[in-house]
Amino acid sequence: MRLFQVRFASLCAVGLLFAMLSACSGGGSGASSPTPAAASEDPAPASAVISVDSNDETAVVHYEGEEGEVDFEVGTAGEVSIPSDYPEDLVPLYPGGKVTLAGVEGGSFMIVASTNDDFDAIYSFFDENIEFDEAELRQNVKGYVLLSGSVGEYYVNVTATENTPGGEEANLITIVVTPES
Numbered sequence: 001m002r003l004f005q006v007r008f009a010s011l012c013a014v015g016l017l018f019a020m021l022s023a024c025s026g027g028g029s030g031a032s033s034p035t036p037a038a039a040s041e042d043p044a045p046a047s048a049v050i051s052v053d054s055n056d057e058t059a060v061v062h063y064e065g066e067e068g069e070v071d072f073e074v075g076t077a078g079e080v081s082i083p084s085d086y087p088e089d090l091v092p093l094y095p096g097g098k099v100t101l102a103g104v105e106g107g108s109f110m111i112v113a114s115t116n117d118d119f120d121a122i123y124s125f126f127d128e129n130i131e132f133d134e135a136e137l138r139q140n141v142k143g144y145v146l147l148s149g150s151v152g153e154y155y156v157n158v159t160a161t162e163n164t165p166g167g168e169e170a171n172l173i174t175i176v177v178t179p180e181s
Helices: 002-024 119-129
Strands: 049-054 058-065 068-075 098-105 108-115 134-141 144-151 154-162 171-179
Touching: 119 134, 119 144, 119 154, 119 171
Parallel strands: none
Antiparallel strands: 049 058, 058 068, 068 098, 098 108, 108 171, 134 144, 144 154, 154 171
C-alpha cells in the first residue's frame, strides 16, 4: 500500500509540474494525443500512457500504466473541482485556499491548494479540524507544517510548504488521503 501511495503522490507531482510549466508558458488549448512516457522524462514506467486535455484554465491528465489508471485535474489559471467522493467531513479543505490540483484513484485522493495565510494559521486550522485516531504526527516548524495519521478508515497526510515555484499565493497545502488496508 505504501508503494502505491508513493507512486500516486509522484504521479500527482508530475501533474503539478505540468501545471506550473503550462502556467509559465501561457498554457495550451485543445487535447493532446496519448504519448508513451519516456523513462528520462518522468518517473512513469516506459509502458505508461499519459494523455492531457487542456484549456486556458485547467488540464485533465489521464495516466494508464501497469498499476492501473488515474485521472486528475490541474488548474493552470484557476481553481479545479474537488472529487465528489472526497471525505471532506473527515478532512476539511482549508477555507479560502485556492485548489489547483485534485486527483483520485482507487479511493485515494490528492488535493493541492494555495493560500497567503501563514503557517501558524494553516497548522491551527488542521489541528483543530482533523480528529486523528492513531499514528499521529504533528509538526509546525519554520516554513513547514505536517499533520499525519489515521482518520476513520483513511490514512491522512497534510503538509504546507512555501510556494517556491512562485505564483500569487505564498504557501502550498498538500492533502493526501488513502484508504487504510
